Amino acid sequence: MADAALKKISLPFSVTPGQWGGLAFFLFVIGFIAWLLSAAINWMTDANRLPLSQLVIQGELHYLSTDDVRQAILELDHLSSFMTQDVDDIQHTLDALPWIARTSVRKQWPDSIKVFLVEHQPAAVWNQHYLVNTEGDVFLAPAEQVSGQNLVELTGPENTSREMLAALLEMQPRLQRAGFDIAALAFNERRAWRVWLTNGVRLELGREARMERLERFVGLYPELEQLGKAVEYVDLRYDTGAAVGWDVVPE
Secondary structure (H helix, E strand, O other), rough: HHHHHHHHHHHHHHOOOOHHHHHHHHHHHHHHHHHHHHHHHHHHHHOOOOOOOOOEEOOOOOEEEEEEHHHHHHOOOOOOOOOOHHHHHHHHHHHHOOOEEEEEEEEOOOEEEEEEEEEOEEEEEEEEOOEEEOOOOEOOOOHHHHHHHOOOOEEEOOOHHHHHHHHHHHHHHHHHHHOEEEEEEEEEOOEEEEEEOOOOOOOEEEOOOOHHHHHHHHHHHHHHHHHOOOOEEEEHHHHHOOOOEEEOEEE
8 A cells, every 4th residue: 555655646746758858849949049049149249240330420510520520439448339339328428529519329220320410609708718609508619719700708707608698699789889899708706797899998887787888888989089099998887977098108
């Protein structure tokens, strides 16, 4: 009876020859799938099989050259294959270029990277060294690159570039209608405005009512010209009238 009981317990664990064949086939299928997956990964990551060999640059470039863009991409630590290259890495690298305002990067099968670039449009020089774009943001391109454009020089504390550009765009048209142009505009920590005109005259506008004081200068200047003296500055920080400093020429 003991032998019979023992036989009854061992029967569920027995494997027939047919079952061994099925198990072997199952293991073969799993191994084959793993091999295919490994081969596919190796194929996709092999830069020699799917190399990135074409760079297409789109957008109007005035201050950057296509060589500047290409060199920035080549300086990445590692360029992968077409399948594995992260376009965000390329985009971040190009966004770091001083003249770049916006970047779009995408892949194009089978071997190309397409880059669309938008440059900053300079509107003024910032603190003698950098530039302000048309939205009032400072970007770190060197001011020397636009030396031939006669941009207005803005000088002011950090984070005031937008306010200063807005003031420039408000004052410049009124002065131009009267025959003047702004060469430089300064804004200090006390929030006082100072303007240099292209004719060399300095305007002290103070902290308040800058447009009213500008209008006063426009109305006053023809009378000053009639005096036949060179004006050095006009101080308009008064409720009415102005103080005038004459440019004394040494004899």
